[in-house]
Amino acid sequence: MAAADEEAVRELENRRFRAIVEGDLADFRDLAHPDLAYTHSSGTLDTLDSFVEKCESAFFVYHHIDHITDSVTVVGDTAVVIGDMCVDMTAGGMRRELANRSLGVWVRVEGEWKVLAHQATAKR
Template identity: 40%
Template sequence: MAQADVDDPEDVRAVLGAEDRRYRAMQDADLTTLDSLCAEELSYAHSSGARDTKAQYLEKLRSGYYVYRRIDHPVERVAVVGDSALVVGRMTADLDVAGVPRTIDNLALAVWTRASGRWQLLAYAPTPLPT
């Protein structure tokens, strides 16, 4: 693979911008933005071990099952190879889950794919920090 296909700075900026928009949309319950940022094939895992499809996750946000009060998402590393990108970092958040306040602090892996010239979230997987 040619070096130009790996970690192009423009691609890294675009993926980081998409990550920022995604987290902002989660906090704002902006379902239109989330719908456009998430691939139809999305697999969204939660720190509880539950996993949602795109439709399931958006419905849980729409219904108020998940209400994000605060989200921080520092990024440690972005790796872009061709039309795929991995975002490695952390996600800390205060949220309500089915009306119950929770605070989470996870390591996070987001997988993005480029389709039709734009980046979409394909998979998200948190890992709780060791106690």
Template identity: 35%
Template sequence: MKKLLILFSFLAVSITFAQKNNDQKAVSDASEKLRLAMISGDKTILESLILPELTYGHSSGHIDNAKEFVEKLVSKQSNFLNIENTNQSIQIVDKTAIVRNHLYGKTADLGKEPGEVNLDILYVWSKTKSGWKLLARQAVKVEKK
């Protein structure tokens, strides 16, 4: 009986570890899809990756809701020519993922000169029946050294 209890304990730990690794991979994949969709401005993909309750904080302090976030990217009001994410970390807590990374991007927003953004980002992803969805994002400017 003792051996059976040890075996079940080992299996439970193994399954939990495997699930956490699967979740981290799924969140990483969703983050990459979001990066690509932000560059392309693909409305269908953007909408598939976010929750309707999205709160999207810009480094300027402005906060977009889900509709504003999508419309700005689709209309090229917010136009990323490229985005490079580095130093990404993912922490899973139950059905929530906390993702931090550094974002460097080149922009060509409508009505503005081409520019660059250098930001540290915090993303909050929520696990739903249809996969990981972005619930919140907050950016802060990185000071030039």
């Protein structure tokens, strides 16, 4: 079961980053827990609603995200994902290239995995 859960969470991580780049915010919302805490490498914290609003208003435009998952650790109904992210984005009208370590926390709610937290930390 743990191996199947790890694989499922890996696939969901790929899906959430693809949804962000493609601007499929309905899919992103579907993957997210309502209490999502999305911490950017700048230290800014967004909720699910504020993050989606910033994407919808083009404050955040994600041109490309390379996300490499180093590990997925599943304990009960919680999964912790550690990886690297290279992000090409525009934030507040400024184009940026970011190199981050990332931590994602997923929880299983009523049989479905939902991303509860995201933390990006600048590597440089």
